[in-house]
Amino acid sequence: MGQNVIPHNAITLIHAYHERTKHRLDAYAAGPDFLDWADQPDPFRSFRGAGRLALPLAPGQPQTPYAQLFAGPGIIPPSSLDLPHLALLLEVSLGLSAWKAHADQRWSLRCNPSSGNLHPTEAYLICPDLSGLPAGVHHYHSLDHTLERRLIPGPSWEEAWPDQGVLLGLSSIHWRESWKYGERAYRYCQHDVGHALGAIRLAAASLGWETLLLNDWGDEAIARLLGTDRGHEFPEEEQEAPDALLWIGPMRRRPEPLPLLQAVDAGRWAGQASRLSPEHLRWGVIGEADAAARKGFGAPSSACPPAPLPPVRPARSNPSAGQIFRQRRSAQRFDAKAPGLPGTDFIRILDALLPRPGVPPFDLLPWTPAIHPLLFVHRVEGLEPGCYALPRHPGSEDRLRSSLRADFLWQNVAGVPDHIPLRLLRRGDTRDFVRTLCCHQAIASQSLFAVAMLAEFAPRLEEGAWWYRWLHWEAGLLGQSLYLEAEAATLRGTGIGCFFDDELHRWLGLADRQFQSLYHFTVGQAVDDPRLTLLPPYGPR
Structure with missing residues (x-):
């Protein structure tokens, strides 16, 4: 099998790309000056x-209960x-x-x-x-x-x-x-x-x-x-x-x-x-x-298999998998006055983020977990508002502790099962901070909780520049789990790619690239726009 021609300084190039494309409080990463709607790419390629x-x-299928996927x-x-x-x-x-429609506009x-x-x-x-x-x-x-x-x-x-x-x-x-x-x-x-x-x-x-x-x-x-x-x-x-x-x-x-x-x-x-x-802007970087970040043939070092854990805690409702898959949406706005999230639902969502042998979706990744959520809890019943950490691998907690600021509490949380390593880092209302952090987007502070995904960054990249892609894949996989778990809890989620990278790193006390934030997410009670019409995905349009 042939090997790809990969730049000899590939890891240096990837680190440079990552630094160059960080959003900062005083400047966003380079992008178009305006959106040329006549040039918007067709979302459907054909040959x-x-x-x-x-x-x-197969409308309505599969009828398999959603909770059974994790059994x-x-x-x-x-x-x-x-x-x-x-x-x-x-x-x-x-x-x-689905399709959404407003006036003479329609999008899938x-x-x-x-x-x-x-x-x-x-x-x-x-x-x-x-x-x-x-x-x-x-x-x-x-x-x-x-x-x-x-x-x-x-x-x-x-x-x-x-x-x-x-x-x-x-x-x-x-x-x-x-x-x-x-x-x-x-x-x-x-x-x-x-x-x-x-x-x-x-x-x-x-x-x-x-x-x-x-x-x-x-x-x-x-x-x-x-x-x-x-x-x-x-x-x-x-x-x-x-x-x-x-x-x-x-x-x-x-x-x-x-x-x-x-x-x-x-x-x-x-x-x-x-x-x-019809036209294109070139972004050479x-x-x-x-x-x-291209990878040649061959498997990297073997992963440490996840430890057996108790089954994922059941959700309060048990919709079919087909229902959950089809109803997934990205929220555009949250109800900032909605009741707090029941603590049992929050624990279920966290439980589903932990890797288990043979349990989807995280059994798909043939490497030791490298993404660890920070949770900014705004309104969860039984939990103090504040910042929490969820190390997803037993060996990662010590590395996080040594990298983050020394005055974090790292306290166990009462009422959380022992196998879910939720740790309280800092008490207090973080809504204003999270809103600023997420490019001043109100949806991050109006939610029930928000998530920042910390990646084991520099150590993984030392194995090869392709890890840059894999780390983002793992973050996206966590995002997909959060999307579906939010739906199962009758809530809605939204992925957030616009955030001020180093502003979070400074707040956490990160002094190097051992960890980097790669993706943000937020979950809450969605407020639907009554002006929009929802149409079926297939059939007459």
Whole structure:
């Protein structure tokens, strides 16, 4: 397998990108001077000339209780790996969830969240010949819930599949985010990969399927498999960067890269990628960061497996997984006077953020947890307002304590089960601070609680610059869990990518890059806009 050409100073370049794209109280990271709405990227890529296969829809499915997803491995019997169930997987993870309309304007919502609803993430289903689904590489077109057959494989394709299962690949179109967010957009594209990974893992779990992130594959090989390395078939400024590759099926055997790629090379590609915008602004630093963060073939050091924990605490209600997947939304405004969050609901949300062997979505990541939430509690019954820490791995608490300010309390919290390591750092009302921290956005202070996700930064990057992407993926995966847990608690969440990085670091007493804040989130009682009409995702429009 070939290795990517990675700059020799890749880690230095990634550190420089991260510093350059920090928002600061006196200056935001470089972005467009104004939004050129005529140039807004099309959120739906298609491939002209590729064969199209309409997928069946399954409204209301899956009926699996949402709480059952976290009951442990083997609880949900596996569904047959066929066209209807694969279509359902795509529908409830990457498909449309609704349309919103106001006056003569209309825009779509999806099951997987995205910064600014811009959706840079593209998905490809790679499969052997299945009943009703021909073998090959298929691009998923969420607008019409169809598969576009990009690759008709060579004769050795079926021999490359040792067991029943499929591959699902993800890529990013950085232009979709940089149109609005400029140089910081590369961060948001990686968050969205994490959101998509979480959506896919939980959707697969609802069908009884296991999922494995193939972190040993190199980016060059992923691009070759997905066809995203075929630059002449994509508009110049709208290339797709390879991201992640997932195996969905039995964990016994999965396809080996070399035979599969040889079968790809012997196949026939079809389709030309649609143009998304008539014009483009160039953000060269994104290309530099992307090149630096590419990964070659081979798995990094093995992870420390998570310790067994008691089952995730049950929620007060037990909706179906399909209901929760489809109703996920990003709140635009919260009711600042809503009653406090019941403490049992808050504990359930925290419990679901802890990794457990064989329990989705965090069993997807083949590394020791590197993201640890700080929680700014505004209104939770039974908890003092203040700042709390939730170290997600036993060895991380000591590292956090040694890096954060010395006057933090690190007190255990009464009434919280022993296996949930919630620690009180500082008492007091943090609403004004959190609002300022999150680029002066009121939604961060009107919520019931807000979250800042601290990453084990410099130590992980020492292993390779690609960890920059993986850290953001893990943060996005936590965000997806928070989105769904908020819905299960009859609340709503919102991811926040705009925050003043070093303002939080100073407040925490961080003096170096051992830890960095990568993503923020907030949960509360949503206030819906009565002017908006909600329309079904598919059907007549």
